[in-house]
Amino acid sequence: MSEMDENEEILQEMMNLTAKSLRHIDLKEHYRVIMDLGAGSYGHVLQVEHKARDKSMAIKLMKKKSTKKESFLMEYCVSLCLSSHPNIIGTYTVAFETNKYFAFAQELAPAGDLYSILEPGVGLPETIVKRCAMQLAEALDFMHSKALVHRDVKLDNILIFDKDCHNIKLADFGLTRLEGFLLSPMSGTLPYSAPELCILEESDNLELDSSLDVWAFGVLIFCISTGYFPWDTALCKDKNYEEFALWQSNPEHLDIPSSWKQFTHHVLDMFQKLLKINPDKRRPAIEVQKYLKVPWKKCSLKENTNILDNSKYLNKNVDNMNFLQDNAQNESKSTRNSSTISEDSSMANISAHGANWEEQRPSLDELAEDMDNVSLTDN
Numbered sequence: 001m002s003e004m005d006e007n008e009e010i011l012q013e014m015m016n017l018t019a020k021s022l023r024h025i026d027l028k029e030h031y032r033v034i035m036d037l038g039a040g041s042y043g044h045v046l047q048v049e050h051k052a053r054d055k056s057m058a059i060k061l062m063k064k065k066s067t068k069k070e071s072f073l074m075e076y077c078v079s080l081c082l083s084s085h086p087n088i089i090g091t092y093t094v095a096f097e098t099n100k101y102f103a104f105a106q107e108l109a110p111a112g113d114l115y116s117i118l119e120p121g122v123g124l125p126e127t128i129v130k131r132c133a134m135q136l137a138e139a140l141d142f143m144h145s146k147a148l149v150h151r152d153v154k155l156d157n158i159l160i161f162d163k164d165c166h167n168i169k170l171a172d173f174g175l176t177r178l179e180g181f182l183l184s185p186m187s188g189t190l191p192y193s194a195p196e197l198c199i200l201e202e203s204d205n206l207e208l209d210s211s212l213d214v215w216a217f218g219v220l221i222f223c224i225s226t227g228y229f230p231w232d233t234a235l236c237k238d239k240n241y242e243e244f245a246l247w248q249s250n251p252e253h254l255d256i257p258s259s260w261k262q263f264t265h266h267v268l269d270m271f272q273k274l275l276k277i278n279p280d281k282r283r284p285a286i287e288v289q290k291y292l293k294v295p296w297k298k299c300s301l302k303e304n305t306n307i308l309d310n311s312k313y314l315n316k317n318v319d320n321m322n323f324l325q326d327n328a329q330n331e332s333k334s335t336r337n338s339s340t341i342s343e344d345s346s347m348a349n350i351s352a353h354g355a356n357w358e359e360q361r362p363s364l365d366e367l368a369e370d371m372d373n374v375s376l377t378d379n
């Protein structure tokens with residue numbers, strides 16, 4: 001049996017066992033709800049306190065109306081499997097359901113997520129960028145060594161434990177699948193989506209590969225270095241992407257695209273390896289390790305002038321940050337009911353414009369109320 005088949009079998013076995021061993025407890029007897037930590041496409045995350053142990057933790061709730069039990073079990077089991085890595089969010093062996101939600105408990109990230117510390121148009125200091133890149137590379141390397149692909153590497157899925165990012169952890173394994181899983185085209189794209197995914201035609205499939213995470217990781221490093229995205233979408237109709245792709249095809253003879261000129265040639269070499277248009281030639285995320293000792297950003301007056309000259313372009317990308325924020329809220333209304341096996345992806349959710357999450361969002365009291373009737377695995 002191949003390692004991949006073995007992993008698939010182990011995951012399935014874990015999911016069966018978890019489904020069977022759900023026990024009923026009254027959640028309100030055990031936990032105090034402190035605050036709402038965040039909301040995503042499929043539910044939201046609460047900060048709670050375990051009354052007996054006086055311990056703070058995060059509980060991720062997923063609406064039953066829009067989440068298949070299979071998807072919930074998959075996310076919980078994948079999160080548990082990866083939990084031992086220092087740069088992956090810790091998941092407790094606590095899973096339960098209420099009338100309206102599936103839920104499981106995770107360690108609490110007290111400083112929020114990477115998105116929350118990034119100001120549009122302003123990159124993080126280079127030491128912090130390198131710190132983040134290294135920790136995230138370790139996390140991805142660990143996942144990929146188990147043939148698991150995250151598929152949703154983005155700023156809001158990187159949780160931070162301190163504002164200087166000495167300790168950051170990859171989270172949200174809702175879309176994670178084993179390599180080889182067949183992806184269908186998406187109804188929209190994110191700036192993090194790799195070109196091979198963006199060009200997928202209606203009747204096409206793409207075999208899931210860790211190189212998709214590496215691309216998103218490359219885009220994320222650009223984002224935290226600059227405070228904006230390098231492009232809206234990795235398609236040739238996007239001028240910024242087209243310029244980058246062209247330059248990659250002939251870097252010796254073509255001018256570096258303007259938004260990349262702020263980087264040193266060392267780190268441009270790294271970006272070229274992480275953001276190889278051809279996924280077969282993309283290097284693994286851990287490649288960043290080789291570049292930690294060299295400077296990443298130029299800071300000469302000349303380069304700064306170039307960047308300022310290009311402010312229109314930068315503004316466009318700043319808007320893109322806002323676009324993402326707007327959509328992150330709109331996403332909350334979309335459903336997760338499509339099968340975990342057939343691909344509908346996070347992109348479909350991103351395109352749900354005009355939704356009003358606040359109107360839909362239950363109050364903390366309502367949530368706590370709903371937890372009267374819970375069945376909980378609390379091993």
Ligand SMILES: Nc1ncnc2c1ncn2[C@@H]1O[C@H](COP(=O)(O)OP(=O)(O)OP(=O)(O)O)[C@@H](O)[C@H]1O
Binds near residue numbers: 042159
């Ligand atoms: N363990 C945690 N500690 C602190 N905050 C958390 C934790 N888990 C999640 N959050 C916050 O809640 C937000 C949403 O969480 P998460 O990404 O797991 O939900 P989701 O519904 O799957 O979202 P998405 O739509 O991004 O897939 C995160 O961006 C983060 O700000």
